[in-house]
Amino acid sequence: MSDRVIIFDTTLRDGEQSPGASMNTAEKLRLATQLEKLGVDVIEAGFPAASEGDFEAVSQISKKIINCEVAGLCRTSRNDIDRAWNAISHAAKPRIHTFIATSDIHMKYKLKMDREEVIRATIEAVTYAKSLTESVEFSAEDGSRSDRDFLCRVFEAAISSGATTVNLPDTVGYAIPPEFSDLVRYVRKNTSNIHQAILSVHCHNDLGLATANTLAAIDAGARQAEVTINGIGERAGNTSLEEVVMAIKTRPNFFPMHTNIESTLIHSISRLVSMITGIIVQPNKAIVGANAFAHEAGIHQDGVLKNPMTYEIMQPETIGLSSNKLILGKHSGRHALKSHLKDMGYELSDEELNLVFTKFKELADKKKHVHDEDLEALVTEGILRTADIFCLEYLHVSSGTTVRPIASVKILISGRSTEGTAYGNGPIDAAFNAIAKLTGTESDLLRFSVSALTGGTDAQGEVTVRLREDSLIALGKGADSDIITASAKAYINGLNRLEYLKKNPFQASEVL
Ligand code: KIV
Ligand code: ZN
Numbered sequence: 001m002s003d004r005v006i007i008f009d010t011t012l013r014d015g016e017q018s019p020g021a022s023m024n025t026a027e028k029l030r031l032a033t034q035l036e037k038l039g040v041d042v043i044e045a046g047f048p049a050a051s052e053g054d055f056e057a058v059s060q061i062s063k064k065i066i067n068c069e070v071a072g073l074c075r076t077s078r079n080d081i082d083r084a085w086n087a088i089s090h091a092a093k094p095r096i097h098t099f100i101a102t103s104d105i106h107m108k109y110k111l112k113m114d115r116e117e118v119i120r121a122t123i124e125a126v127t128y129a130k131s132l133t134e135s136v137e138f139s140a141e142d143g144s145r146s147d148r149d150f151l152c153r154v155f156e157a158a159i160s161s162g163a164t165t166v167n168l169p170d171t172v173g174y175a176i177p178p179e180f181s182d183l184v185r186y187v188r189k190n191t192s193n194i195h196q197a198i199l200s201v202h203c204h205n206d207l208g209l210a211t212a213n214t215l216a217a218i219d220a221g222a223r224q225a226e227v228t229i230n231g232i233g234e235r236a237g238n239t240s241l242e243e244v245v246m247a248i249k250t251r252p253n254f255f256p257m258h259t260n261i262e263s264t265l266i267h268s269i270s271r272l273v274s275m276i277t278g279i280i281v282q283p284n285k286a287i288v289g290a291n292a293f294a295h296e297a298g299i300h301q302d303g304v305l306k307n308p309m310t311y312e313i314m315q316p317e318t319i320g321l322s323s324n325k326l327i328l329g330k331h332s333g334r335h336a337l338k339s340h341l342k343d344m345g346y347e348l349s350d351e352e353l354n355l356v357f358t359k360f361k362e363l364a365d366k367k368k369h370v371h372d373e374d375l376e377a378l379v380t381e382g383i384l385r386t387a388d389i390f391c392l393e394y395l396h397v398s399s400g401t402t403v404r405p406i407a408s409v410k411i412l413i414s415g416r417s418t419e420g421t422a423y424g425n426g427p428i429d430a431a432f433n434a435i436a437k438l439t440g441t442e443s444d445l446l447r448f449s450v451s452a453l454t455g456g457t458d459a460q461g462e463v464t465v466r467l468r469e470d471s472l473i474a475l476g477k478g479a480d481s482d483i484i485t486a487s488a489k490a491y492i493n494g495l496n497r498l499e500y501l502k503k504n505p506f507q508a509s510e511v512l
Contacts, residue, residue, distance in 0.1 A: 001221060001223070002223055002257075003256060003257040003258065004223070004257060004258055004259065004260070005218055005223055005224070005225055005244075005248060005257050005258070005259050006041045006042065006198060006200070006223060006224040006225070006259075007039075007040045007041050007042070007224075007225060007227060007241065007244075007245065007259050007260065007261055008040070008041065008042040008044065008071070008200065008202075008224050008225065008226045008227070009035050009040040009042065009043055009044065009226075009227060009228065009229070009241060010044040010202075010226055010227070010228055010233070010238065011031065011035070011228040011229045011232065011241075011273060012028050012031060012032065012043065012044060012045050012046055012057070012061070013044040013045065013046050013047055013073055014044070014202075014226075014228060014233040014234055014238050015228040015229065015232040015233050015238065015273070015277075016046070017233060017234040018232045018233055018234065018237065018277065018279060021232060021277040021278075021279055022473060023276055023277065024053075024057075024501065025053070025056055025057040025060055027276045028045070028046075028057045028060075028061060029057075029060055029061060029064060030272070030276070031269075031272060031273065031276060032045065032061045032064065032065055033064065033065075034265070034268075034269050034272055035068065035229075035269070036065050036066070036067050036068050037262070037265060037347075038261060038262055038265045038266070038269055039259075039260040039261045039262045039265075040068055040241075040260075040261065041068060041069065041224075041260060042068060042069040042070075042071050042095060042224075043061065043065060043068045043069070043070050043071065044071040044072075044073060044097065044226075045057065045058040045061040045062065045070050045071065045072060045087075045088070046058040046061075046072065046073070046087075047072070047073040047074070047084075048072050048073075048074070048083040048084045048086070048087035048088075049074055049075070049079065049080040049083040049084065055083060055086075055087050058070070058072050058084075058087035058088060059086075059087045059088075059090065062087060062088045062089070062090045062091035062094065063090045063091075065091065065092070066092045067092075068093065069091075069093040069094070069095045069135060070088050070091040070092075070093065070094060070095065071088070071094075071095040071096070071097045071137065072084035072085070072087050072088040072094075072095075072096060072097065073097045073098075073099070074096065074097065074098050074099075075098065075099065075100065076098055076099070076100045076121040076122065076124065076125035077125075078128060080098075081096060081098060081125060081128055081129055081132070084096055084097075084098075085129075085132045085133070088133075089132075089133075093135065094133050094135065095133070095135040095136070095137060096129040096132065096133055096135070096136050096137070097136075097137040097138075097139065097167075098125045098126065098129055098136070098137070098138055098139070099138070099139035099140070099141050099167075100118055100121055100122060100125070100139075100140070100141060101118075101140075101141040101142050102118060102140040102141065102142065102143060102146040102150060102151055102154050103141075103142035103143075103145040103146040103147075104146070104147065105142070105145065106141065106142045115150055118154065119153065119154060119157050122138065122154055122157050122158050122161070123157050123158075123160075123161045125138075126138050126157075126158050126161035126162055126163050127161045127162060129162070130161065130162030130163075134164070135164050135165075136162055136163050136164055136165075137163065137164070137165040137166070137167055137200070138155075138158035138163040138165070138166050138167065139166075139167040139168075139169055139202065140154050140155065140166070140167070140168060140169070141169055141171050142169070142171045142172065143167075143168040143169050143170070143171070144168070144169070144170040144171070144172075144174060144175040144180060144183060145171075145172065145174060148183065148186055148187075148190070149190070151168070151187065152186075152187055152190045152191045155187060155191045155194065155197075156191050156192055156193055158197075159191070159193045159194070159196050159197045160193060163197055164197055164198065165197055165198045165199075165200050165224060166191075166194075166197050166198075166199060166200065167200040167201070167202050167224070167226065168183070168184065168187060168199065168200065168201050168202070168217070168222070169201070169202040169203070169204075169226075170201070170202070170203045170204060170210075170213055171202075171204060172204060172206060173203065173204035173205055173206025173207055173209070173210065173235070173236060174206070174207070175203070175209065175213050176207075176209065176213075177209060177212045177213050177215075177216035178216065180201075180203075180213040180216050180217055181216035181217055181219060181220035182220075184199065184201065184216075184217045184220035184221055184222050185220045185221065187199065188220070188221050198223050198224050199221065199222045199223060199224070200222060200223075200224030200225070200226060201213070201214055201217040201218075201222045201224070201225060201226065202226035202238070202239075203217075203226075203238065203239045204233065204234065204235065204236065204237070204238060204239075205231060205233075205235075205236040205237045205238065205239070206235060206236045208236070210231065210237070210238060210239040210240070211231075211239050211240060211243040211244060211247070211286075213239075214227070214239045214244055215244065215247055215248075215255070218244075218248075218255065218257070219254075219255070225239065225244050226238070226239065227239045227240060227241040227244055228240065228241060229241050229242070229269055229270055229273040230242075230270050230273050230274060230279070230281050230285070230288060231243070231285075232273065232277065232279055240286075240287075241261075241266075242266045242270065242286075242287040242288050242319070243286050243287055244259075245259050245261045245263060245266070246263065246266075246286075246287050246314060246318075246319070249263060249314075249318070250313055250314055263318050263319055263320070264317070264318065264319065264320040265320055266287065266288065266319040266320055267288060267319045267320040267321050267344075268320055268344055268346060268376075270287075270288035271376050271380075272380075275376075275380040275464075275477065276475070277475075278447060278449075278464045278466055278475045280449060280451065280464075287314075287319060288319070293312065293316040293321060295311060320344065328340060328360070328364070328369070328370045328375070329364055329369055329370060330361065330364035330365055332360075332364070332370075334353065334357050337353070337356070337357055337360055337375075338353055340375070341353075341356070341375065341379065344372055344375065344376070346379050348379070352379075356375075356378045356379055359378045360375070360378055363378065363460070366458075366481055367458050367460070367481060371453065371454045373453040373454050373460075374453055374454065374460055374479070376453075377453055377460060377462050377477070377479035378479070380477055388492075388496045389413065389414050389495075389496055389499050390411055390412070390413055390435075390439055390492050390495055390496055390499075391411065391412040391492070392409070392410075392411060392435075392485075392488055392489060392492050393410040393411060393412055393417065394408075394409065394410040394419075395407065395408070395409050395410075395431060395484070395485055395488050396408045396409075397427040397430060397431055397484050398427075399426065399427040399430070404423055405423065405424050405425070405426050405427045405429065405430040406421055406422070406423050406424075406430055407421065407422055407424065407427065407430035407431040407433070407434045408420070408421045408434065409421070409422075409431065409434040409435055409438060409488070411435065411438050411439065411492070413438070413439065418438050419438070420434055420437055420438050421434055422434035422436075422437050427484050428448075428483075428484055428487045431484060431487060431488045431491070432445070432487070432488075432491050435488060435491055435492060435495070439495055441469065441495055441498070442469065443467040443468060443469040443494070443495065443498060444467065444468045444469070445465060445466075445467060446466040446467065446468050446473070447464070447465065447466035448463070448464075448465050448466075448487075449463070449464050450462070450463045450464075450483055450486070450487070453479060458481055459481070460479045460480060460481050460486070461479065461480065461481070461482075461483035461486045462477070462478075462479045462486065463477070463478050463479070463483065463486040463487045463489070463490040464476070464477055464490060465477075465487075465490045465491055465494045466494070467491075467494040467495065467498055469498050469502075472498055472501045472502065474494050474495075474497035474498045474500075474501055475494060475497065476490040476491055476492070476493035476494020476495070476496075476497060477489075477490050477493055478490030478491070478492075478493055
């Protein structure tokens with residue numbers, strides 16, 4: 001059996017199914033490029049039959065990615081398979097991923113099909129997909145709750161029809177590790193042609209067991225893990241890439257196998273996904289949470305200073321957390337910035353570097369030390385930039401215990417300056433009201449979150465907003481040492497992105 005575990009990343013498909021996580025095509029392209037650098041074997045780029053936007057994103061990703069397989073998801077109907085194929089056919093390495101449910105409850109209530117009909121649909125779909133491309137994956141949705149012998153029959157039929165990978169999902173996150181590994185062993189023993197395909201698993205985290213189930217399945221012989229960055233995904237999410245990869249890397253005695261992942265890029269891609277989706281990583285999240293390598297207790301700190309291995313089972317550098325975090329200040333030049341960003345996993349174009357460098361200098365004038373977290377915020381502001389229609393020129397806010405909060409704002413709208421004031425329930429509300437009035441926009445604020453990027457009273461506050469106007473949703477980000485200014489910047493960034501989406505309904509890639 002192979003000693004390599006194939007990493008199938010579905011951040012762009014199942015991950016995007018996280019409530020409120022929708023990404024535009026430009027963001028998906030950016031992420032796909034980083035996933036390629038990270039070394040994932042397969043990028044599931046989307047579900048092309050689901051929407052025009054999905055189709056467009058999958059096509060663009062297929063044209064750009066060279067080193068990974070690009071998979072398009074589809075149900076078993078011809079129409080779905082054709083949509084998926086049309087979107088991925090430009091890819092250097094295309095993969096059709098077709099699925100149908102195999103549990104009694106799904107077949108009876110959702111599909112209204114009996115077992116024989118599901119077998120026939122599987123054979124037809126896989127045979128047709130195989131006529132289009134060599135790499136075909138078949139998934140038995142709700143596999144973990146399916147009748148074991150029927151599951152083996154379906155896999156056998158899929159493999160005989162040409163499937164090169166068969167995937168066993170724990171769709172509803174119901175499995176328990178020993179039970180799931182037992183199922184994997186059962187499938188391997190009772191599917192006669194299983195050696196002709198890769199056996200994959202795809203777990204959800206409803207009971208907090210997605211990673212445990214995936215690792216148990218790998219131990220039992222599965223050789224593809226379907227994962228997402230930060231574990232984002234439908235409901236409680238999917239198995240997280242970083243947890244599986246680092247468990248395999250950290251415990252080679254238990255997992256005598258490897259992945260192709262460049263682990264030093266894990267931290268930066270985790271931040272990128274969080275920034276693009278607006279889903280904040282919980283501080284105690286394994287591997288990538290802000291506290292994952294922080295030692296609070298005195299005894300622990302003392303031990304780590306004497307020998308890091310006393311309390312650290314992984315070195316922070318392994319996931320790309322740089323040990324030297326305080327090296328940049330106002331005297332640092334463009335070259336130092338470029339090379340430090342590269343160490344952090346960001347390779348920027350000259351144009352992007354110029355933008356980040358200008359903002360870095362502005363920040364370094366205000367703040368003595370520029371931390372990695374500050375730089376990440378600057379990079380992300382660059383990434384999330386569109387050709388701005390609205391630019392904040394000036395903001396003045398008056399608030400306190402005895403005054404009604406009022407904001408005066410000056411904004412450039414397509415180069416024309418305009419100013420006005422508005423009251424609000426608080427200073428941020430007042431600033432938002434003034435901006436909405438001046439820009440003549442009517443968006444709903446779906447989400448507002450603020451976090452400190454670093455410690456200290458001069459820390460920058462990072463604000464994320466999620467705005468909706470009609471059916472369009474956009475994320476806005478802003479960072480500043482003044483959180484009211486950061487909020488105004490985030491709001492204006494979100495409005496610019498909404499304007500962009502209005503003009504580019506399929507979210508073309510020039511946004512970068
Ligand atoms: O959870 C699931 O079953 C899926 C399949 C489409 C693989 O996402
Ligand atoms: Zn899933």
